[in-house]
Amino acid sequence: MRIGFVGLGVMGRPMALHLVGAGYPLCVYARRSEAAAPLVAAGASRASSPADLAARSDLVITMVTATRDVEEVLLGPDGVASGARSGTIVIDMSTIAPQATRRMAGQLAERQVWMLDAPVTGGPAGAEAATLTIMVGGDAAVLERARPILERLGRQIVHMGGHGAGQIAKACHQLALLVNAEGVAEALALGARYGLDPQRLREALLGGIASSRVLDVFGARMAAHLVGRQTALASGSHSDPQERQFTPGMATRLYDKDLSIVLDLAREVGQALPAAAVVRAHLDRLIAEGKSNQDLAVLIEILERA
Amino acid sequence: MRIGFVGLGVMGRPMALHLVGAGYPLCVYARRSEAAAPLVAAGASRASSPADLAARSDLVITMVTATRDVEEVLLGPDGVASGARSGTIVIDMSTIAPQATRRMAGQLAERQVWMLDAPVTGGPAGAEAATLTIMVGGDAAVLERARPILERLGRQIVHMGGHGAGQIAKACHQLALLVNAEGVAEALALGARYGLDPQRLREALLGGIASSRVLDVFGARMAAHLVGRQTALASGSHSDPQERQFTPGMATRLYDKDLSIVLDLAREVGQALPAAAVVRAHLDRLIAEGKSNQDLAVLIEILERA
Numbered sequence: 001m002r003i004g005f006v007g008l009g010v011m012g013r014p015m016a017l018h019l020v021g022a023g024y025p026l027c028v029y030a031r032r033s034e035a036a037a038p039l040v041a042a043g044a045s046r047a048s049s050p051a052d053l054a055a056r057s058d059l060v061i062t063m064v065t066a067t068r069d070v071e072e073v074l075l076g077p078d079g080v081a082s083g084a085r086s087g088t089i090v091i092d093m094s095t096i097a098p099q100a101t102r103r104m105a106g107q108l109a110e111r112q113v114w115m116l117d118a119p120v121t122g123g124p125a126g127a128e129a130a131t132l133t134i135m136v137g138g139d140a141a142v143l144e145r146a147r148p149i150l151e152r153l154g155r156q157i158v159h160m161g162g163h164g165a166g167q168i169a170k171a172c173h174q175l176a177l178l179v180n181a182e183g184v185a186e187a188l189a190l191g192a193r194y195g196l197d198p199q200r201l202r203e204a205l206l207g208g209i210a211s212s213r214v215l216d217v218f219g220a221r222m223a224a225h226l227v228g229r230q231t232a233l234a235s236g237s238h239s240d241p242q243e244r245q246f247t248p249g250m251a252t253r254l255y256d257k258d259l260s261i262v263l264d265l266a267r268e269v270g271q272a273l274p275a276a277a278v279v280r281a282h283l284d285r286l287i288a289e290g291k292s293n294q295d296l297a298v299l300i301e302i303l304e305r306a
Numbered sequence: 307m308r309i310g311f312v313g314l315g316v317m318g319r320p321m322a323l324h325l326v327g328a329g330y331p332l333c334v335y336a337r338r339s340e341a342a343a344p345l346v347a348a349g350a351s352r353a354s355s356p357a358d359l360a361a362r363s364d365l366v367i368t369m370v371t372a373t374r375d376v377e378e379v380l381l382g383p384d385g386v387a388s389g390a391r392s393g394t395i396v397i398d399m400s401t402i403a404p405q406a407t408r409r410m411a412g413q414l415a416e417r418q419v420w421m422l423d424a425p426v427t428g429g430p431a432g433a434e435a436a437t438l439t440i441m442v443g444g445d446a447a448v449l450e451r452a453r454p455i456l457e458r459l460g461r462q463i464v465h466m467g468g469h470g471a472g473q474i475a476k477a478c479h480q481l482a483l484l485v486n487a488e489g490v491a492e493a494l495a496l497g498a499r500y501g502l503d504p505q506r507l508r509e510a511l512l513g514g515i516a517s518s519r520v521l522d523v524f525g526a527r528m529a530a531h532l533v534g535r536q537t538a539l540a541s542g543s544h545s546d547p548q549e550r551q552f553t554p555g556m557a558t559r560l561y562d563k564d565l566s567i568v569l570d571l572a573r574e575v576g577q578a579l580p581a582a583a584v585v586r587a588h589l590d591r592l593i594a595e596g597k598s599n600q601d602l603a604v605l606i607e608i609l610e611r612a
Contacts, residue, residue, distance in 0.1 A: 190481060194571070200464060204439060205427075205478065269496075274612070
């Protein structure tokens with residue numbers, strides 16, 4: 001099965017490399033030749049447009065940022081749809097709005113192109129290690145044909161339902177993650193106000209039922225931040241915001257994008273999500289302060305001031 | 307070292323049994339002889355009052371419910387303080403207000419009785435398996451003397467600071483846990499509104515960075531509840547609230563007590579905890595509806611209606 005891949009960023013690049021490594025004939029599309037270079041070096045060919053890519057592939061994977069990026073790649077001028085033969089499978093692994101996914105799946109189906117939405121969790125580390133969890137929406141028979149390829153990318157492949165169900169599951173994942181991060185930030189901030197050692201507090205909490213991957217990963221960065229602040233206060237020096245940056249993980253603006261998807265979904269069915277609304281207010285504030293490219297652990301700054 | 311133990315409930319009983327099992331001479335105090343019976347059967351002696359217990363012990367452990375219970379056992383008429391010799395160690399493993407702990411530690415110190423606050427996480431299962439995490443406040447030298455005993459009860463013993471620091475850490479733990487539970491409830495409720503299978507959604511989320519013990523344990527009960535509701539709706543029968551009870555874990559009223567401790571601490575230092583405030587509103591509602599003895603997973607009911 002010939003695979004086409006669009007979106008060779010921090011997630012897509014290692015995923016595409018796994019597919020080349022597994023022996024699949026791979027064609028990539030990227031505007032910038034630097035993005036395609038590592039794949040071409042590994043044996044992939046390079047298409048001149050998404051349409052060209054689709055013409056040379058039996059299955060196309062997209063791993064881009066936002067809804068409009070997917071729309072452009074699939075249905076824009078020289079898009080996948082205009083080059084794909086009948087029977088082509090398109091797997092969109094980006095995290096985008098479920099409503100848009102359903103609409104695109106319908107438009108592609110008119111051309112006998114079968115779409116799956118298959119967003120992932122696990123981040124860059126999971127992409128590198130091929131341990132992603134993949135939440136799939138779409139037709140079960142199409143998923144079965146695509147499964148051997150998805151198994152090269154992730155450890156857990158869960159069929160959630162029809163078109164958009166994978167995106168809805170991903171939105172629920174981001175919702176749980178974001179509220180959990182808010183709770184960890186509130187807990188570490190409260191402890192710090194009372195002079196507890198944030199790193200020791202995080203360790204103690206990891207021993208209890210409050211334990212979570214968010215506490216482990218983001219909690220470590222939040223605690224490091226609080227410790228830096230305590231040290232700065234103790235030494236009498238001014239704490240310099242430039243020195244306490246949160247850059248290791250996924251940018252806050254991407255979580256912000258995902259939270260918008262969550263809240264749009266909630267509004268559509270009249271589901272109140274009061275803790276998500278708290279996170280919304282905090283992310284709005286961080287973005288207004290120009291911190292959209294920092295790690296989500298920057299949430300602790302809001303709580304420190306709250 | 308002779309140990310006295312007060313509070314032989316669902317947590318205290320297995321803890322006290324571990325100490326008898328380890329060969330420590332153990333004396334217990336309980337108003338009701340049924341509570342003391344399993345310990346007496348295991349070889350413990352029974353005291354007629356906390357004062358009597360203290361007179362027969364080098365170290366006294368209390369594991370009761372609320373601040374006023376600890377105050378009564380330690381400083382009430384015939385309390386531990388009135389029977390303890392100079393040099394006795396008192397370890398309060400209950401979850402109570404840190405301010406009260408500090409006050410009691412001061413009053414006991416006037417009689418040369420040394421107190422540690424050592425609340426735990428891990429619940430009844432952790433007490434049974436002696437895998438509790440124990441967060442300790444008080445003098446480090448006193449903790450070192452008590453450590454061999456605490457090691458019989460827990461896997462991780464973390465010294466958080468002076469008197470009350472253990473209780474503050476426990477409050478932070480409960481804060482992170484409760485906000486996490488709210489996030490899991492919001493995520494599962496949103497998914498259910500869109501017809502996702504709640505159990506499959508929980509499994510998918512467990513594969514991602516949203517994974518947490520709360521999602522695992524409470525999420526399973528919340529998902530079971532949602533599935534019961536979906537089944538009832540599909541079969542056209544009325545869902546009977548009596549059939550969907552949440553009884554397996556710690557009662558919601560105990561989390562409610564802990565959340566009050568959290569919010570009092572926050573108020574005292576002017577720390578805003580907006581997500582905790584959301585949980586406060588939801589627990590108030592559940593308690594007003596007479597659900598205080600149900601498992602915290604009952605939170606999903608609030609979100610289902612929200």
